[in-house]
Amino acid sequence: MTRGEPVARIDRISVDALDDRQLEEVRENVRRERDAEAGRPLTVAVMGCAGVGKSSLLNALFGTRLAVGDVKPVPEKPQAVTVPGNSGHQLTFWDMPGIGESPATDPVYAAMYVEKLAEADVVIWAVHADSRSAAYDAERLRGLLAGVDDEARRHVMGKLTVVLTKADTLTPPPWIFDMRGREGTFVPSAQLAGRLEAKAAYFEQALLEPWDDLLTATTYNTGGFTLSDGRIGFDGHAVRYHGHFSQRVCDAYSAAHPEHAEVFNRLRDNHRVLPCSSLFRFNLAPLLVIVVNKLGPTAIFRFQRLLDDVAALGGVPVAAMRGFGNFMVWDGVRGVTAFDLGQYPLHPL
Incomplete structure (x- = not known):
């Protein structure tokens, strides 16, 4: 542009200046963009x-057969698992190669x-879950x-959910198999539950707490939520908290506003570290609920079909449970088996 050349002005076009055909085109573009996003x-x-x-973990969640390596890591490139939602919506889980291989x-x-x-x-x-150091992951x-x-870090940390895998490796204290007929569910004993809780708190402190200024917790708003302060706010679709929504913060808000305790618990899920076990199918359903909740205000409706099936994720057949392990005591003096758990039959109702 040379000196003295007039500068072009771009004025905002008033909707009132559009004729009916132009106005319908604008509306159609808006609808198209909205539908594409939905x-x-x-x-x-x-x-x-x-x-x-x-x-x-993905195999346990969706019954897939992704390659699992007992000796060396697999996969060597991202693998996709796509599950359907409602009305053709799709949710794709990407199984990423493991870092730290070489x-x-x-x-x-x-x-x-x-x-x-x-x-x-x-x-x-x-x-x-059996790791004793969070330094490498951090x-x-x-x-x-x-x-x-x-801004990019804030965007990433808002997506993050930390999961403690292979919680079944934490023994003793024991796991409890609650047998109901030919199927049952694994639950940790009281002492083990305390150990899992302590592990989760340790990794939350190491991996999430340092990013407090960049963290955001979000959940859907079903209406009726009117609380707004320096960190928490809302609109017609979502409730948001800026910062680390720790258990202490959750408890404080719930005590002050018990009518919104359910909302605070969903916000807490954003930053809750969840112990899971693919083998025992432990906490798989809560994990899917947390994932769908973090997908945004509309995802809870788009993937309701996925959530309708989560109750069955924790069930383990008794026959499969018996194959997870055994305990045998060998009497080395007499050269005989003193005890073999596998010899004690179970009789599911």
Whole structure:
């Protein structure tokens, strides 16, 4: 542009200035964009270190047969599992390669992770429940976010759900199998439940609490929620909390506003670290509920069919349960079996 050349002005077009045909075109464009967003396939990326059980978790959730490696990590590239929702909606879970496999593959996998962190609607970060150190996972998460600005970090951390996998490896104290006929469910004993709770709190403190300024908790608003303060707010579709919605924060809000306790519990799910077991099918249903809740205000309706089936996720056939392990005592002095749990039959009703 040369000096003295008039600057073009772009004025906002008034709707009143449009004729009927133009106005209908505008409305049709708005409807098209709205429908495209409503029908957009949603994605969940399952990430974490090699060997924590990401593929096994998806197999347990959806009955798929993703390759699982007992000796070396698989997969070597992202694998997709797509499940249908209502009216043609789709939800795709991406099983990501495990990081920490080797110095040669980590840079390649890290690039995949950065891409999926940006595009996925929800990110499940899987950690082995029997791990005693959160330092490695915390370091990898910081490294992945090091090259992006605070707004991008805030976007990513708002998607994140931390899951403790392979909770069945935490014994003793014992797991309890609640047998009801030919099927049953695994639940932790009181002492084990306390241990799982302590583990979850430790990883929440290490992986989420340091990002307090960038965290956001969101849940759908069914109406009637009117609370607004410096950190919590609402609109006609959603309730949002800016910061780490810890158990302490949840308890404080619930005590002050018991009429909204259900909303606060859903907000708490955003930052709750959930112990799971693919083998025992433990906490699979709560995990799916948390994922759908984090997908946004409309997802609870788009994927109601998926949630209708979650009750069956925890059921384990008695015959399968008996194959999970055995305990045999060998009397080395006499050279005989002193006790064999497998010899004691169960008689489901």
